Amino acid sequence: MIIEDVGFPAGQHCETTTLAALLHHTGVELSEPMLFGLGEGLGFAYWDAKSMDFPFLGGRTKPITITRTVADRLGLTLHIQETASPRRAWQNVAAALDAGRPVGLQLDCYHLDYFTTRVHFGGHFVAMYGYDDTQAYLIDTAQQGGAVTITLTSLERARNERGPMTARNLSYTITGPTGRPELGDAIRAAVRSNAHAFLNPPIANLGHRGIGKAARQVLRWLDRSSAPSRDLPLAAALMERGGTGGALFRTMYRDFLAECATIVDDDNLRLGHRLYAEIAPLWTEVSHQITAAGETGDPAHLTRASAVLTELADRERHAMQILAGIRTD
Numbered sequence: 001m002i003i004e005d006v007g008f009p010a011g012q013h014c015e016t017t018t019l020a021a022l023l024h025h026t027g028v029e030l031s032e033p034m035l036f037g038l039g040e041g042l043g044f045a046y047w048d049a050k051s052m053d054f055p056f057l058g059g060r061t062k063p064i065t066i067t068r069t070v071a072d073r074l075g076l077t078l079h080i081q082e083t084a085s086p087r088r089a090w091q092n093v094a095a096a097l098d099a100g101r102p103v104g105l106q107l108d109c110y111h112l113d114y115f116t117t118r119v120h121f122g123g124h125f126v127a128m129y130g131y132d133d134t135q136a137y138l139i140d141t142a143q144q145g146g147a148v149t150i151t152l153t154s155l156e157r158a159r160n161e162r163g164p165m166t167a168r169n170l171s172y173t174i175t176g177p178t179g180r181p182e183l184g185d186a187i188r189a190a191v192r193s194n195a196h197a198f199l200n201p202p203i204a205n206l207g208h209r210g211i212g213k214a215a216r217q218v219l220r221w222l223d224r225s226s227a228p229s230r231d232l233p234l235a236a237a238l239m240e241r242g243g244t245g246g247a248l249f250r251t252m253y254r255d256f257l258a259e260c261a262t263i264v265d266d267d268n269l270r271l272g273h274r275l276y277a278e279i280a281p282l283w284t285e286v287s288h289q290i291t292a293a294g295e296t297g298d299p300a301h302l303t304r305a306s307a308v309l310t311e312l313a314d315r316e317r318h319a320m321q322i323l324a325g326i327r328t329d
Contacts (some may be wrong), residue, residue, distance in 0.1 A: 001097050002130035002137060010142040012245040013252065013314055014125040015066050016041075018104045019174075021127035021139045025082070025102050027178030028125075037256030038073050041068030042249055044316075045212045046205045054231040055226065057239060060250030061197075063106060063123035063165060067172070073186040086160050090152075091170030093128060096173050102129045102139075106170040108161035110117040114140075114148045122166030141243060143324035155259060187260045188326055191269065195324035199317065205227040208317040215309035219302050222293060228258035232294025247283035254280050257323075268326045275319035282308050282315070 009023030011017030016035045023030065036042075045058035045269065057251045064080075096103045109115050109124035130137035135149045152159075158168045163257070167191035201207030225231040237246070245252035277323035286305050292299035 001094075003097065003102055005125075006102055006129040006139070006190060008139055008146055010146055011112065012141060012143070013060075013243045013249075016140055017120065017141050018125040019067050019117070020068060021129075022102055022104055022174045023076075024036070025141070026174060026176055028076075028176075029180065029193050031255075031259060033252050033255035034183075034259055035070055036060075036066065036245075036252050037194070037260065038169070038183075038190045040197065041066045042189050042194055042253045043176055043250075044207055044210045045196060046210045046215075046217065048217070053226075055217065055221070057235060059239070059244055059250070063125070063323070064088045064170070064172075067104065067174075069190070071174060071176075072179045073107070073190055074176070076174050078172060078174055080170065080172040082170045086156050086169065089159055089171065090156070092169075092172060093171050094131070095140055096171070097128065097130065098231060101173045101175070102130075104126050104172045105159060107158035108163070109158070109288070111152065111158035111161065112140075112144075113154055114145055115148055120163060122163055135182075137227045143241070143243070158206045167179065181325050183206070183263055187264050188266075190326060191257075191260070191272075191323050191326050195320040198320045199324065208313050208320070209230050210318060211309055211313040215313060218290070218309060219306050220289070221302055222299055225294075228294045228297060231285045233255075233291045234296070236290040239287040239290075240284065247280040247287075250276060250280040264326075266326050268322050270324075272319055272323040273313065275322065279312065279319060282312055286312070 005025060007021050009017050009080055010018035011032045014325045016032045020032060041060045043061045048055040066306050067080060083089050093103050105128055106127050107124055108120055108122045110120040112116055127139040128136055129139060134151060136152055138148050138150060140148055173210055198207045201209050204213055221232060222228050239248045240246055254276040257269065261270050261273055287310050289301045289305035
């Protein structure tokens with residue numbers, strides 16, 4: 001069973017790549033930055049716990065949130081199914097595919113055979129567009145090969161994995177009006193809402209407050225790690241290349257704002273775009289300093305990273321205050 005009219009978006013981020021593939025099948029064509037921004041995807045989280053080998057820096061909202069928000073903003077119908085039963089999970093997917101609808105899946109990429117780096121991450125997304133007796137046909141990011149195949153056995157393990165950020169065999173389909181939707185109102189609402197969430201985080205680990213916390217905590221990272229030459233470069237690589245589109249998703253959000261400025265006439269939006277164009281390279285500088293600290297063991301690199309993070313907390317707070325003031329019409 002192979003669905004023929006499927007798009008292969010060659011995206012950078014797994015959830016927006018999956019979303020683009022599903023929307024293509026409905027006749028909706030939007031860029032990856034537009035999907036990320038309409039989904040109010042930009043965020044920040046600093047997570048550390050005794051159970052973790054090393055702290056995690058996240059630059060986006062929780063898994064599936066982007067997809068839910070885009071569907072709501074564009075008036076699309078999102079049908080999500082979860083189950084603890086692997087048998088029922090397969091039936092849910094097969095029924096949709098047999099009806100001619102590609103399916104989004106949330107799973108743990110550790111079990112995906114085509115991944116060159118095998119780490120547990122339960123918040124990965126793929127689009128599935130077909131299957132045969134032994135294999136599933138998937139769409140992943142360009143970095144992971146785009147159109148790929150995996151054994152049905154491995155797919156079942158990936159979907160049924162338990163642990164941080166995993167879901168219970170989650171699958172979903174999207175239906176709705178075809179053609180390019182009117183974006184002006186959706187853009188204004190998404191920009192304001194994303195800015196409000198970033199400026200008003202419920203805990204100190206999130207949003208601009210989380211960036212400030214990271215600035216303080218990063219100074220301790222050489223002592224925090226049992227293997228700094230491994231852990232620090234890996235953390236930096238995830239910021240730049242771990243499906244973020246670069247600079248912990250700030251490059252993607254910059255491009256979203258640039259595209260918005262061609263659709264919505266608003267001075268705050270244009271200024272916000274200019275500010276994020278300045279912000280994105282600073283995140284790349286942070287990742288370079290963290291890498292250098294891990295490779296050399298020199299804490300001076302973490303001192304520099306901390307200083308840039310402190311600056312970023314202020315810069316992003318200011319940029320989001322500007323964007324929160326975008327006009328309602």
